[in-house]
């Protein structure tokens with residue numbers, strides 16, 4: 001059986017038996033990769049009891065309609081979809097590896113990106129660091145730690161300077177899209193050196209659990225947050241990000257040139273309780 005990812009606004013379907021996605025012509029798919037546990041064992045708090053061949057997540061890269069191809073190329077943007085499967089690794093929720101983005105050409109800030117939840121419930125772990133690319137990655141300093149809970153149809157701008165990973169905290173698979181500036185370097189070292197992001201997210205009988213990662217020498221207070229909308233930045237819940245980009249590409253100028261948008265982007269996070 002196929003389930004359409006209607007919040008994408010695109011003819012993209014999940015096969016509910018194989019859990020793989022299908023992209024309907026004339027839409028194009030640039031690439032695909034799966035991430036079994038064996039390639040991310042060191043990123044979980046405790047994966048010793050889990051099956052190393054278990055699929056944690058799949059990424060479908062560079063999805064676009066044939067007729068939108070030129071627009072994506074002109075702006076150097078890329079639209080991808082990630083499927084984080086349901087389930088636990090140890091006591092921890094399945095998640096993506098986590099990474100930082102490279103610096104924008106001014107060198108003041110790193111590149112942001114847009115995440116949009118297409119199915120399930122997401123928790124995006126965001127950790128700010130201004131020295132994430134230093135030679136000894138164990139010495140990075142985390143200045144801020146925010147966990148953004150987002151529901152289907154909501155979009156979140158991952159702010160510049162924040163490393164990020166995505167956690168599936170709902171029922172079933174959590175599927176999200178990202179729109180990003182394609183030349184942006186993706187840097188995994190700092191997160192790998194710490195055995196994951198600054199917060200491990202798990203589940204017990206009471207609900208979600210949060211465990212600070214002690215591999216980081218010093219961590220700030222962590223806060224939960226929810227996303228807000230800003231039509232000027234193309235973020236309107238219920239309007240697919242893909243469509244928002246096609247209709248108004250200039251609204252997404254912040255993706256390649258974030259320096260003048262820092263405050264607007266940070267204002268999109270409604271900071272809630274401390275955890």
Ligand SMILES: [Fe+2]
Pocket residue numbers: 099100101113164
């Ligand atoms: Fe990213």
